Amino acid sequence: MTITDSPPRAGVRPVRRRRSSDRGFNRAFRWISHGAGITILVVLAAVALFLLWQAWPAITAGGEQLATSVPRFPADTSLLAYVGPLVFGTLLAAVLALCLAVPVAIGIALFISHYAPRRLAQLLGYLVDLLAAIPSVVYGLWGFLVLAPVLTPFWLWLNENLSWVPLYGGQASTTGRAMATVGVVLAVMILPIITAVSREVFLQTPKLHEEAALALGATRWEVVRTAVLPFGRSGVISAAMLGLGRALGETMAVLMILSPGFSYSLDILAAGQHQTIAAYIAADFPESTGLGINTLIATGLALFVITLAVNMTARWIVSRRKEFSGAN
Amino acid sequence: MNLSRFTRAGSAVAVGVLALSLAACGSDPEPADSASGDGAAESTETDSGEEMASLAGQLSGGGASSQEAAMNAWRAGFQQANPDATINYDPVGSGGGRTGFGDGSYKFAGSDAALDDEELAAAEAQCGEGGVIEFPGYVSPVAVAFNLDGIDSLNMQPETIAGIFLGEITSWDDEAIAADNPDADLPGTAITVVHRSDESGTTENFEEYLHVAAPDVWTAEPSGVWPVDGQESAQGNSGVVGAVQAGQGTITYADASQVAELGTVAVGVGDEFVEYSAEAAAEVVAQSPRTEGTSDFVYTIELERDIPGTYPIALVSYSLACTTYADEATAELVRGFLTYLVSEEGQQAAADAAGSAPLSDTIRQAILPGIESISAG
Numbered sequence A: 001m002t003i004t005d006s007p008p009r010a011g012v013r014p015v016r017r018r019r020s021s022d023r024g025f026n027r028a029f030r031w032i033s034h035g036a037g038i039t040i041l042v043v044l045a046a047v048a049l050f051l052l053w054q055a056w057p058a059i060t061a062g063g064e065q066l067a068t069s070v071p072r073f074p075a076d077t078s079l080l081a082y083v084g085p086l087v088f089g090t091l092l093a094a095v096l097a098l099c100l101a102v103p104v105a106i107g108i109a110l111f112i113s114h115y116a117p118r119r120l121a122q123l124l125g126y127l128v129d130l131l132a133a134i135p136s137v138v139y140g141l142w143g144f145l146v147l148a149p150v151l152t153p154f155w156l157w158l159n160e161n162l163s164w165v166p167l168y169g170g171q172a173s174t175t176g177r178a179m180a181t182v183g184v185v186l187a188v189m190i191l192p193i194i195t196a197v198s199r200e201v202f203l204q205t206p207k208l209h210e211e212a213a214l215a216l217g218a219t220r221w222e223v224v225r226t227a228v229l230p231f232g233r234s235g236v237i238s239a240a241m242l243g244l245g246r247a248l249g250e251t252m253a254v255l256m257i258l259s260p261g262f263s264y265s266l267d268i269l270a271a272g273q274h275q276t277i278a279a280y281i282a283a284d285f286p287e288s289t290g291l292g293i294n295t296l297i298a299t300g301l302a303l304f305v306i307t308l309a310v311n312m313t314a315r316w317i318v319s320r321r322k323e324f325s326g327a328n
Numbered sequence B: 001m002n003l004s005r006f007t008r009a010g011s012a013v014a015v016g017v018l019a020l021s022l023a024a025c026g027s028d029p030e031p032a033d034s035a036s037g038d039g040a041a042e043s044t045e046t047d048s049g050e051e052m053a054s055l056a057g058q059l060s061g062g063g064a065s066s067q068e069a070a071m072n073a074w075r076a077g078f079q080q081a082n083p084d085a086t087i088n089y090d091p092v093g094s095g096g097g098r099t100g101f102g103d104g105s106y107k108f109a110g111s112d113a114a115l116d117d118e119e120l121a122a123a124e125a126q127c128g129e130g131g132v133i134e135f136p137g138y139v140s141p142v143a144v145a146f147n148l149d150g151i152d153s154l155n156m157q158p159e160t161i162a163g164i165f166l167g168e169i170t171s172w173d174d175e176a177i178a179a180d181n182p183d184a185d186l187p188g189t190a191i192t193v194v195h196r197s198d199e200s201g202t203t204e205n206f207e208e209y210l211h212v213a214a215p216d217v218w219t220a221e222p223s224g225v226w227p228v229d230g231q232e233s234a235q236g237n238s239g240v241v242g243a244v245q246a247g248q249g250t251i252t253y254a255d256a257s258q259v260a261e262l263g264t265v266a267v268g269v270g271d272e273f274v275e276y277s278a279e280a281a282a283e284v285v286a287q288s289p290r291t292e293g294t295s296d297f298v299y300t301i302e303l304e305r306d307i308p309g310t311y312p313i314a315l316v317s318y319s320l321a322c323t324t325y326a327d328e329a330t331a332e333l334v335r336g337f338l339t340y341l342v343s344e345e346g347q348q349a350a351a352d353a354a355g356s357a358p359l360s361d362t363i364r365q366a367i368l369p370g371i372e373s374i375s376a377g
Helices: A013-060 A063-069 A079-115 A118-133 A136-161 A179-203 A207-215 A220-249 A252-257 A277-287 A291-322 B003-026 B030-036 B065-081 B094-102 B117-127 B158-166 B175-180 B201-213 B236-246 B278-287 B328-342 B344-354 B361-372
Strands: B057-063 B085-090 B108-111 B132-147 B153-156 B192-196 B232-234 B250-255 B263-269 B272-274 B314-322
Touching: A013 A291, A063 A079, A063 A291, A079 A118, A079 A179, A079 A220, A079 A277, A079 A291, A118 A179, A136 A179, A136 A252, A136 B236, A179 A220, A179 A252, A207 A220, A220 A291, A252 A277, A277 A291, B057 B094, B057 B328, B065 B085, B065 B108, B065 B132, B065 B201, B065 B314, B065 B328, B065 B344, B085 B328, B094 B108, B094 B117, B094 B314, B108 B328, B117 B132, B117 B314, B132 B201, B132 B236, B132 B278, B132 B328, B132 B344, B132 B361, B153 B158, B153 B175, B158 B175, B158 B192, B158 B201, B158 B250, B158 B263, B192 B201, B192 B236, B201 B250, B201 B314, B232 B236, B236 B250, B278 B314, B278 B361, B314 B328, B328 B344, B328 B361
Parallel strands: B057 B085, B057 B108, B153 B263, B192 B232, B192 B250
Antiparallel strands: B108 B314, B132 B250, B132 B263, B132 B314, B263 B272
16 A cells, blocks of 8 residues: 655656646645635625625614505614514524424434444434425425414413413414424424434544443443533534524525514414514515615524524534533 | 545545536526516517518516416417417516516516506606506406305405404304304304415405405505404415415405315495305406596506495406507517407416406407507607
8 A cells, every 4th residue: 555645755757747746736726625715705795795785774764764665664663673573583483493303303313322223223314314305395384284283282272271381371373373383393394403413423422431431330321421411512502503593594484384473472372473584584575675675684684693693602602611521 | 555546536526526616606697697688579580471470589577476377377378379479577576567667677567556657657758658558457356265164155244354354353153244144053263364474465455445345444554564463374375275274263365266165255245245256356347437537548447346246356457568669579579468468368368377357348348459559669
């Protein structure tokens, strides 16, 4: 076995030629990869600039002016007060989805990495990845036509018997087109990414840690608790944040399932209370003109800022936790 | 084994892929450009010798999305008869259609509302004085549909409908409903209203109807946006119909062609109740008076919602064109297309495809002279 990047023997022509061609090749590749890296920055900057530039007329316009030219805009509010409920709805949907998805995803990941027989684990892994390949419009249709009717009796029951829980109050929707259903569908949608990343992280737990725990007489649950979970914590958090990013920006499924409304209500079973930014833009863009479009883009800017903040927080948490995890 | 060969082959592939993808980024989006056209009619020579020669060229219009399904049928029908002709219709919305027609980027347009004075002035600047053609080419009845087990049809006065959609009448066995339906076995189910979540001409039309027919109950000014908060809603006609089907005791308004097996409301007009039908909806357009003081070829109507025997909730969508175009080919193409659009055949095609109400002969006769006058000049 030869490795050509070993120091060349001087004066041997073929080698030198190869080196010079290698150098040209190296340079070209470096340029291309630099270019690719810079492209990302340029695209991001272009998107941010576009959002700011297009949102600016709506940001600078007064509430009155917006109220006359944007159909949904209520009189005597500011743009901030208008976008507020949308931001709230977006975060509520994403947080609900995360609360439902993360425990299940960790469970699946642990089952695949530490409990399931090898074959079953592989099959399950494929199936989970398959979930990620389903387009969101299909999830939307499924949620709208199948899941909502199935969940409705359950939501009504919750509403009837547990209405003292803040989330289950209000007048429950009789068609299931409420935030709770959206939360369930979004949870299913972000399940694959969280599961896949968590599984990889759990699989990387140092064998020595696990064996040490076993040697001390730990049961399998204790091994998971003392060796696997602490080691994987930061990985799971970043997985959850990846999922959160997807849930925040999800459009089609929300658009098709939710009966939108603009409020700060916590009643996730009620219809016409919440709306997410992405679905709002998709729903209203076709008939918007002028300042209406600027307002839509201003809400898009808000979503951009939220997503940026979420990702930066995630990075920060991961980098902070790294020191405490079992990795070192 | 020689590792370097493999790594080099691998990196060559990587470089190739990167180069390709970068090249793809940089390439001109030419196909998109030519597809959108600029409303220009790039015509090929037509056989001027023969009278019945099929038309050729490209024609771009745009506007109301409500006309989209019908427009697809018209385009298909027209292009079948004239294989060399291409008609494009961009469903950008009524406002966009009127603006595009006014600045000349669309040679014809569709709009759910008639041109206002300002827009008419802009259009006349394009078409010449008195040169604007405007007629109700697409009439789409809006049905009030509900989902109640075992009930196919209910009679309702406009005030009752307005009360239900406002959320003031909350139960199906409410006296207001029962009074008009003595024979119906009304359940005590709660009423769930489903409205359109997107901005829509159907919503605006329905609100307009309620505002005119039940002014005491429905006081909100009509707009494309639903005025009541906290109700169920869904996107598009198929969305609201789907939501109504999913629930019990649900009610909505939707394009009549979409309501399928749902129960429908016979709407109170004067002393009687009129069940939805395409004929009854066409009748309301035929019997409503024409707007006064317009130029010859502007056939707009003042929709009246209380003519006995007619179905009053209809979306009237206008078609816009000029009487004169810069070149002969465009003029011929527009004339040919609009003639087909208002013809019995064209109207039937739209009815089959979009459930619209075909125009009556009287209206057809009134608007044909305008279309026939289209020429180059």
